[in-house]
Amino acid sequence: MKEIVVISGKGGTGKTSITASFAFLANEDIVVADCDVDAADMHLLLQPDYEKSEDFHSGVLAEIDQDKCVKCGKCAEVCRFDAIPKTNSQYIVNPLDCEGCGYCCHICPTDAILMKEQNVGKCYISNTRMNNKMVHARLNIGAENSGKLVAKVKNEAKKLAEKYQKEFVLVDGSPGIGCPVISSLSGADLVVFVTEPTISAFHDLRRVYELVDQFKIQTVCILNKSDLNENISQEIQDFMRTNKISLLSSLPYDDSFTKAMIEGKTITEFNDDIKMLLEISWNQIKQIISKK
Amino acid sequence: MKIIFTTTGLDWDSKMDPRFGRTEYFIIFDEDKDELTSYDNTAIADVAHGAGPQTAQKMFEFKPDILITGNGPGGNAARVLQNSNITIYIGAGNMTVKEAYDAFKNGKLRIY
Numbered sequence: 001m002k003e004i005v006v007i008s009g010k011g012g013t014g015k016t017s018i019t020a021s022f023a024f025l026a027n028e029d030i031v032v033a034d035c036d037v038d039a040a041d042m043h044l045l046l047q048p049d050y051e052k053s054e055d056f057h058s059g060v061l062a063e064i065d066q067d068k069c070v071k072c073g074k075c076a077e078v079c080r081f082d083a084i085p086k087t088n089s090q091y092i093v094n095p096l097d098c099e100g101c102g103y104c105c106h107i108c109p110t111d112a113i114l115m116k117e118q119n120v121g122k123c124y125i126s127n128t129r130m131n132n133k134m135v136h137a138r139l140n141i142g143a144e145n146s147g148k149l150v151a152k153v154k155n156e157a158k159k160l161a162e163k164y165q166k167e168f169v170l171v172d173g174s175p176g177i178g179c180p181v182i183s184s185l186s187g188a189d190l191v192v193f194v195t196e197p198t199i200s201a202f203h204d205l206r207r208v209y210e211l212v213d214q215f216k217i218q219t220v221c222i223l224n225k226s227d228l229n230e231n232i233s234q235e236i237q238d239f240m241r242t243n244k245i246s247l248l249s250s251l252p253y254d255d256s257f258t259k260a261m262i263e264g265k266t267i268t269e270f271n272d273d274i275k276m277l278l279e280i281s282w283n284q285i286k287q288i289i290s291k292k
Numbered sequence: 293m294k295i296i297f298t299t300t301g302l303d304w305d306s307k308m309d310p311r312f313g314r315t316e317y318f319i320i321f322d323e324d325k326d327e328l329t330s331y332d333n334t335a336i337a338d339v340a341h342g343a344g345p346q347t348a349q350k351m352f353e354f355k356p357d358i359l360i361t362g363n364g365p366g367g368n369a370a371r372v373l374q375n376s377n378i379t380i381y382i383g384a385g386n387m388t389v390k391e392a393y394d395a396f397k398n399g400k401l402r403i404y
Binding site: 187189 | 341363370385
């Protein structure tokens, strides 16, 4: 069983559209893991059935026991997030501002502050309309994604892949370069970049490449909307060549991506030309990964 | 020579864990004493952020000369490890511990 992780650095390059297309093309061969938990949207295209769900706990928030509190104010003083305002002569933690660092709890002279574990959302195991198993999650309002949640989603996906003897786990990775992305990449066999020729996408691609390079994972690239800007498109291709990243395909800018999305379909169900290009890319990915 | 492996189980036949920071177990093989010990790192699954440096810190307690893992460690863990004298070998993510050790002995793993 091999793990393929799709990332982009910048949002809006078509990462999820393309990942969902691969899920469509591969159907029963794979388990899908949506690790883009902050803004999960792959369920809109794959329409999972939410077969099993489980509460997910991550991170801690401070809570002050007013009976033990001697109102010394030390906690409010050290809190660099200004999360402990004094209201009606009581110190009360504002859960939206608290980052859970634990400094207040550490310095409280009367041990009045407890760090409480937070229920941040739910983790799901589903069957998609393409008959692949899918592991995904939904965060509560204001809750943040973490390396822990991503690791959990990926672990569940791996377990399913082993249980049902699936060849691949296909991961829709998180955006950016922080903890959730590191956790998305950790353990991957192949990374697929999805990018577009814009200044910000190229900038973010280079940042995320630094991270991937640290992990020493083989990387391939799909250049989406490749005809948006010829100069940047050329620069990205030069960057790929210099860093030995093979370019699987260049897709044209096409309105049908949006139209497909509005109908809740993958682009492969909507536009035969792009379907063909993505089919070739998916087959190349399978070939590359089977050689490893 | 003391060699530490990132693994998903406790013996030579266990699969390697390709991850460093979130590895489930460590297996430590002391070549001089011909002794195999292990460490359960599964509690790391409860850590929301900063798994890499935390696992690195734990690993230092075993004083290994060599680390064998799958992918390279992530940014923060890599920075910590670069300041140690441990030589890191990667590319063993899809092997068993025994296979990884043999591959290392035969010079088939890449130095990170």
